[in-house]
Amino acid sequence: MTAAALLLPTRRAAIAGGAAMLGVGALHAGADLIVTCRAGRFTGERQAGVAAFRGIRYGRAERFRAPAAVPASRETIRAIEPGPACPQRGKRKPQNEDCLTLNIWTSDPDARARRPVMVWVHGGGYAYGSANDPITDGRLLAAAGDVVVVTVNHRLNALGYLYLARLDPHFPDSGNNGQLDLILALKWVRDNIAAFGGDPARITLFGQSGGGAKTSTLMAMPAAKGLFHRAITMSGQQVTVSGPVHATRRTRAYLARLGVPEAEPDRLLDLPVEKLIEALDADDPIERSAIYFGPVLDGAWLSRHPCWPDAHPAGRDVALMVGVTRDETRDFSDPSSPEMRNLSWDALPNRIAAELPVDLLPEAIVRAYRARMPNASPADIFYAATSDGRSWRPSLIAAEARARAGRPAFAYQVDFASPTNPDRGAFHGIDIGLVFGTLDAPYAWTGAGAASRALSRLMQERFVAFARNGTPNRPGVPPWPAYDVTKRATMIFDTTSRVENDPRRWQRELFAVAPYTQPGS
Numbered sequence: 001m002t003a004a005a006l007l008l009p010t011r012r013a014a015i016a017g018g019a020a021m022l023g024v025g026a027l028h029a030g031a032d033l034i035v036t037c038r039a040g041r042f043t044g045e046r047q048a049g050v051a052a053f054r055g056i057r058y059g060r061a062e063r064f065r066a067p068a069a070v071p072a073s074r075e076t077i078r079a080i081e082p083g084p085a086c087p088q089r090g091k092r093k094p095q096n097e098d099c100l101t102l103n104i105w106t107s108d109p110d111a112r113a114r115r116p117v118m119v120w121v122h123g124g125g126y127a128y129g130s131a132n133d134p135i136t137d138g139r140l141l142a143a144a145g146d147v148v149v150v151t152v153n154h155r156l157n158a159l160g161y162l163y164l165a166r167l168d169p170h171f172p173d174s175g176n177n178g179q180l181d182l183i184l185a186l187k188w189v190r191d192n193i194a195a196f197g198g199d200p201a202r203i204t205l206f207g208q209s210g211g212g213a214k215t216s217t218l219m220a221m222p223a224a225k226g227l228f229h230r231a232i233t234m235s236g237q238q239v240t241v242s243g244p245v246h247a248t249r250r251t252r253a254y255l256a257r258l259g260v261p262e263a264e265p266d267r268l269l270d271l272p273v274e275k276l277i278e279a280l281d282a283d284d285p286i287e288r289s290a291i292y293f294g295p296v297l298d299g300a301w302l303s304r305h306p307c308w309p310d311a312h313p314a315g316r317d318v319a320l321m322v323g324v325t326r327d328e329t330r331d332f333s334d335p336s337s338p339e340m341r342n343l344s345w346d347a348l349p350n351r352i353a354a355e356l357p358v359d360l361l362p363e364a365i366v367r368a369y370r371a372r373m374p375n376a377s378p379a380d381i382f383y384a385a386t387s388d389g390r391s392w393r394p395s396l397i398a399a400e401a402r403a404r405a406g407r408p409a410f411a412y413q414v415d416f417a418s419p420t421n422p423d424r425g426a427f428h429g430i431d432i433g434l435v436f437g438t439l440d441a442p443y444a445w446t447g448a449g450a451a452s453r454a455l456s457r458l459m460q461e462r463f464v465a466f467a468r469n470g471t472p473n474r475p476g477v478p479p480w481p482a483y484d485v486t487k488r489a490t491m492i493f494d495t496t497s498r499v500e501n502d503p504r505r506w507q508r509e510l511f512a513v514a515p516y517t518q519p520g521s
Contacts, residue, residue, distance in 0.1 A: 035109045037195035039188065040073035044109075045080050050139045052105050053196070054132075055083040058188035059100040059181065061155055063269055064164060066173040067100055067184045085130035086156040087273050089280060092130055097273050099153045102185055103131055105138035106148045106197045113197035116204065116467040119189060119228065120151040121182060123209030123236065123429070126294040127157045127280070135444055140437035144457070145464035148198035150189055154181035158254065158276050161293035163247035168265045175247055175296030179217060186227035204230040204467040208432050212236020216398065217295045219315025220306035230319040230470055232463065234435075235328060235428055237394035240305040240518040241295040250292060254279060292519070307394075311401040319470035320409040321463075322399050322483075327417075327425035328391035329355070330383050335423040343378040351382055356389045358514040365389075368510055383425075388507040391428065393516055396508060399483040408482035410472050412491040413503060416455055419447040431493070434459045451495050459493055 033044045033051050044053035056079050059067040083101025084094040106115070120136055122129040131151035138149030154160065160178025164171035173180060190200045205228040207215045212233030218224040219231060220238075242250075252262050257279045260267050268276070295302060306312050333340060343351065349362035356362075369381040376384070395411070402409040416434070417425045424430075424445065433444030434456045446452045462472040462480070472480050472491070480499055481489040488502040502508070 033109065034076065035195050037192040038072060039070075039192045041076040042079040043076055044104075047139060048143070050105050050107055050143050051109050051196075052103070052139065053079040054103045055079055055081050055101045056104065057083070057101050058152075059184045061098045061100050061159075061177075061181070063097065063159065064162065064171045064174045064177065066177060067155075067181050069184060069187070082132040083153055085132065085153055086159060087277050088124075088128040088156055089277060090128060092128070097155075097159060099155065100181055100184070101131075102150055102152045102188070103138065104148065104150050104193075104196050105142040107142055107146060109196045111194050111197070114194070114199040114202075115146055115148050115197050116202045116464070117148045117150065117189065117193050117198040117200070118145075118204045118206060118463075118467050119186065120149065121205060121207030121211035121214050122151065122153075123207065123211045123432075124156070125210040126161055126178065126214075126292075127210075129156065129210065133441075135433050135438045135441035136436055137438055137441070138436065141435065141460060144437055144460050145467070147464055147467060148193060148196055150185075150193070152182060152185045154178050154185065157280055157293050159273070161295065162254065162268075163242070163244065163251050163296045163298070164265050164268075165298060166244060166248045167251065167262055170266065172298075172300065175242075175244075175298050176221075176301045179214065179221060179295055179301065180223075182214060182218060183221070183224050183227065186224065190227055201229070202467065203228045204232065206232035206234065206463070207236065208234035208429060209236045213238040213294075216306050216315075217241060217302070219318055219320075220304065220312035221301055222303075222314045223301060225314050228318065230321075230466060231315070232321040232323070232466065233395065233398070234323050234431055235325060235391055235395070237307065237322065237398045238295065238518065239307040239394050239397050239516060241297050241302055242292070243297050244299070247296045307398050307401045311398070311405040311407065316402075316405055316407045319466070320398070320402055320407070321412065321466055321472065322395045322409050323412040323414065323431065324387075324392045324395050325414040325426045325428055325430055326387065327383060328387040328428040330387075330424045331428035332386075335379060335383070340379045340382070343382060345378050348378045348382060352385050355382075355386045357517045357519050358389055358393075358511055359517075360389075360511070360514045365510070368506075372506065388504060389511050390519075392504065392507070393511050394518070397516060400485055403482075403484045408484055410466070410480060410491070411483040411489070412493055415492050415494040416446075416451075418445040419449060419452065421445040431459065434493075435463055455493060455495065455497070458497060462491070 035042050044051050084096035084099050086099045087095045131153040142149045155178045163175030205215050213236040215231050216238045255262050353362040399409045399411045414426050414431050433446045439446045439448040465474040466472045480491050
């Protein structure tokens with residue numbers, strides 16, 4: 001039986017509970033690589049010295065319900081094919097509503113190894129993405145860092161975050177089911193990863209963009225406490241989550257689009273999943289979706305915001321690294337498009353105002369940037385201002401909140417500009433391929449030249465050191481101080497990497513005068 005064959009097409013199928021205890025250990029049988037753990041027996045395959053196990057089921061998803069654990073299988077599962085992604089807009093295949101699977105890479109599945117474990121949460125906002133993307137294949141990172149790498153599929157968009165609880169008490173968990181999927185996956189890792197060579201006492205959760213936001217939200221969920229010990233948020237912070245009143249308004253708008261009376265939300269259970277996805281905004285599901293879905297302050301799983309008014313107490317014992325890239329928003333709209341090439345000074349203030357989650361006079365923002373960047377084009381200033389105000393500021397808020405709570409974070413910024421797509425500069429997501437070592441993957445845009453390879457090795461070393469010890473520092477490399485509100489030490493990753501104190505100081509001071517509003521909250 002294969003891991004993918006365990007998929008059930010029906011969302012209302014009964015989900016069995018409980019798990020039989022099995023022996024723990026790894027066996028090598030000829031060309032097959034078999035691991036036996038509490039969850040069952042899994043056959044993987046070895047590639048270039050790294051064992052890969054793909055499509056392992058960690059739970060079952062029933063529409064708008066909390067995920068359920070699966071009993072241990074009595075058959076040997078061939079874990080050689082990745083499981084499906086959550087249904088979403090676009091051409092990503094395969095997709096299936098019951099998508100709760102994970103992938104594991106390990107250099108040696110020996111229960112005595114006790115290697116650090118790095119669990120990846122994919123990006124794509126809360127709307128799309130997959131654990132199976134080539135750029136996040138864990139083989140090279142597992143080999144380079146002697147770590148166990150795990151990537152997780154979970155529910156997204158309306159399937160993971162449609163908040164129905166105020167309309168129908170039969171769906172109490174609906175607004176945070178995507179987060180509950182991740183919690184269940186972390187429980188699976190805690191209970192089984194030792195058999196794959198991992199240390200359940202050293203689990204690092206890391207993610208980029210939406211994956212970083214999901215990670216920071218988990219730090220505010222008491223149910224996740226103790227399931228991971230370090231966290232790395234790459235260009236993604238969740239300062240505040242959606243309030244229940246606003247989330248209910250979005251649910252009403254979504255139901256209206258589907259033609260479902262708000263007094264009968266259970267009719268959603270009988271609609272084809274394709275209809276649920278079609279009802280999402282057809283424009284840009286990550287940046288301009290009219291109906292946003294994300295974590296909800298439901299009073300049960302989430303009782304307060306992750307970083308407001310301060311760092312959530314539930315996550316303060318988790319070591320934290322926060323990072324951004326210099327030119328984040330150059331990934332959100334094509335710098336070479338006619339729209340951006342022809343952007344005028346007159347149109348620039350409104351264009352900036354439409355993107356920034358701060359209520360500042362956009363004309364004043366433009367004046368401040370033109371004074372500092374006299375030779376910049378309107379497009380250059382648009383990208384700089386929106387990168388600073390939209391993407392960099394929430395990471396700064398998180399770092400400051402941690403420092404004030406006496407639990408400093410380690411902050412970084414990637415200045416390394418794409419050598420293969422120079423218009424995008426140090427774009428949102430350039431650090432993914434560098435950390436995973438997947439420089440040749442589609443859309444990595446890092447190139448595979450000497451400078452890219454050297455920076456990739458350096459970032460891997462720092463990330464792995466953090467996963468291993470809770471600090472990116474290690475013997476033989478320059479110190480990387482923790483962030484505080486006095487010096488604001490920040491690692492700059494570039495062709496020549498170095499620590500700078502308070503980079504982007506004038507931008508920080510410019511945006512600090514206005515409250516930050518999390519998009520979609």
